[in-house]
Amino acid sequence: MSYIIKGETGDWEIVVGLEVHCEVISKAKLFSGAATAFGAEANTQVSFVDAGFPGMLPVINHECVEQAVRTGFGLNATINKKSIFARKNYYYADLPNGYQISQSDHPIISDGYIDVDLENGETRRIGIERLHLEQDAGKLMHDQHPSKTFVDLNRAGVALMEIVSRPDIRSPEEAGAYLRKLRSIVRYIGSCDGNMDEGSMRCDANVSVRRPGEPFGTRAEIKNVNSIRFVMQAIEYEAMRQVELIESGGKVVQETRKFDSVKGETKSMRSKETAIDYRYFYDPDLIPLVLDDAMIERLRKEMPELPDAKKKRFIEDYGLPAYDAGQLVAEKEIANYFEAAAKGHDAKKVANYIMGDLFAVLNKQGKSISESPVKPENLGRMVDLINDGTISSRIAKDVFAFMVEEGKTPDEIVEEKGLKQVTDTSAIEKMVDDVLAANPDKVAEYKGGKEKLLGWFVGQTMRASQGKANPAMLNELVKKKLDA
Amino acid sequence: MTDLVELTIAEALDGLAKKEFSAVELTQAHLKEMEKARELNAYVLETPEVALERAKKSDERRAAGKAGKMEGIPVGMKDLYCTKGVRTTACSHILDGFVPPYESTVSQKLEDEGSVMLGKTNMDEFAMGTANLTSYYGAVRNPYKDKTNPDKFLIPGGSSGGSAAAVAAGLCMAATGSDTGGSIRTPASFCGIVGCKPTYGRCSRWGMVAFASSLDQAGTMTRTVRDTAIMLEAMAGFDPKDSTSANVPVPNYEKALTGDVKGLRIGIPREYNPDKGLNADVRHVWEQTAEKLKAAGAEIVDISLPSTQYALPTYYLIAPAEASSNLARYDGVKYGLRVDGNSLDDMYTKTRTEGFGKEVKRRIMIGTCILLEGYYETCYLKAQKVRRLLCQEFAEAYKKVDVILAPAAPETAFGKDDDSTGDPLKMQLYDVFTVPSSLAGLPAVCVPAGTSEVNGLPIGLQVIGNSFQEETILRVAGAIETMSGMTIRPLRVGGK
């Protein structure tokens, strides 16, 4: 099902390509030994190399190279044995050298794809043109002084992976799904923490519109959008703007635009430097990066199971529906939790508890799954207790709540609180008898035809059992006694 | 006791070892000489306190039996090398007052081997020049005199002009130079000293203010070939901080100076002997030297390096392109000059416009142009292709010969106010013999081989070797030095 904008003059299709900058997880920067940790005081994580001092030279950090290769595997891409670093030349206060070391026509990774799942159950394959390594820039603060901008170079030189998709995205939803999937992949691999709100993952969107089947239109680039929701909004707005512009006789210009998340609009960033030309050329301070086969093979072998493979396995091994499996594998930690909880237990039921009760609790408490108050083995055990009849699913709600509160095992809770299900027929019979005996008038009403009262009797008896009576047995016995 | 400033490094090391004089005395003698010869403008910064302190420590180390390879030897440091706590400007206004908080690898190695820095030597701004006329601190005067016109202000050659003049005039025993397209060899030839540009990658570029990264190479400037061997060994070597530094062991270069050239095949490239543009005296010294080498048992081989004529335009595309990017960091934010402006770009533009000299600006403009879309392919990439051809031709040649013998400069030192100095294109022609080996990254040493019969000025010849064959070129240079019997000393302007 395609996303179509119904214009006044007909249908329009949108064409989107995304450029995502992922900050690489490494201890030191891409070309220097300065630290990358967040939150340090200004300019305390800066070497003379990062600050562009005279005579300083770059030496590449091996870990950043490995992270790029790992991510390349995650993107089903070609790992280029030889790649070359180039300088992108421009002036800005956050760029101490007057150039950024990046990669131009020989990136380390090229030609990959990722498959994204859409809400309607369809899967779309989005091509990846390339992934290259480059340096991050410093940070500017404009609000510290009336006439000055403050420059902090702590981020300058931190490694980035720029991942460029092909213009294969056709709707805001696909863009969102692509970003979520990409984030999931880099997090699985551990090459980027994927936090868009902290800026460790940033997105530029190239948006154009066209009549279905026609050649690509002129695109506008929306820079630096910092959440998935905003990327989707920005694309939606921008596509609409372009359609309206064209339909009213205007022309889309190739330009850089900025997304205003408050107004939900994109705005032109009129660049003063109309003559911009980055003058890429190979960095003469570096020589080509040549990867050796042994390293590539080692990294291939070390690759963790990625979301797609895991999903497939969850469906096959645990019998989960595709949708549930997709939900559980989106985050590695959730998937791990699920497996720890489901191992040897009723996986489907475990999955339901995770996606239902557990997510609700985590959401309410603002916790991640790794901080879950319920240990996975306890959840698995609880499901066992339900399945073997020790507790009813109704009681399980209470047990779960106690696990959240007290962190104890379900066995301990059942024992301590005496929550074991009553399945002894004579015991339940006695309870039913007591309730009937205490309510002769209601019994009479029932017998007089008010059959709706059956539920009332069941409820009363259940309450008398403190909820512990086996519900099926209870139902059956109440009915039997009343109808006797 | 002989005049201490007349000694070679080898002699001084001997004297120091025999306790004939101390490092402090040796340093003091040079400091005094520097004072006397200030009108040469060879130094842009004299550092007597640093020098005397280091000399004192040197004497202590020697007394403790821990003498390094250059223990106690006073040296001049080209202002291109960042020196910790000592102002470094690459002789550009834009680096005004810059005091590096770090020491370049080369200067650190020299210090570690016991040498004593006397000061920072003058140079062309950012090493861009062949006459040392582009320095923010003014021109350097060549200590030699034109016998036909002794009052003429002769240039020392560039860009390492201050280093060359200082070494020639006895204002240091040796000095560092740097060579991008001939910046060591041209001044060495003009000032009658030995200048060696080793193989690209032989010496670390870390801490050396960059001009053109794929060409810049640190090197030595001394009065004798033996001194070159001593100094090169002290400053060469692998540096993990420079990604283009070669992990190749440094041999004992002094051992290579056997004086024996028997059986060595010495190539004479046809293309280095143009009908026009080569001074007759230079050609004569070149031919004579080849004859002498032949007489000493070497084999003289006629070779061809057909693309030689394209080396100069190739160089003048590649070097400015790299420079335009390397010099972008001078923006008035982190160090050096700032000229205030009413916006960031205004500040950048005012700072750079005022901070860079004319020649530097010209090269930045050219380099910027060459990297533009539309020029990149036809200019920059084309030059890089020709560069490969040049390298391949050298590689072919070294299948037939061990070294190549060529002039270093097309003529002897010229006057500061000569016509040619105003024309950038003409000035570039002085690099014609040095640029090809720079593009190929080959080691080359310029050694004094004779003097001009017309003006009495020194003439140097270049011995160019295959990659990492410094030992061979020094061996040949040593033989030439002996054969030439050159004992001339400059007629100092301010002194004797």
Added chain:
Amino acid sequence: MSIDREMVKRLGILSRLRIPEENMDEMVGELTKILGWVDQLKDVNTDNVVPMNSVVEDMQLREREDVVTDGGIRDEILANAPESMDGYFLVPKVVE
């Protein structure tokens, strides 16, 4: 491609250099001359020749280990700055 005043202006903007009006023609002339001179490279046949970026291009690029070995030198980083405050470099206000 020929060099004109527009081009010189553009190069000046890109390289943050102001070419005074009175020097414009001189700069146009010099750039034209240089580009004319290097144009002789056209005569060299470079078919199938790979551009050479570095004479040490065949060396193995050395890689550093992922260890923090640098930084923590803010005072030295800022010591030469024409203008700094509270541990930051200062530049004229940038309007984004």
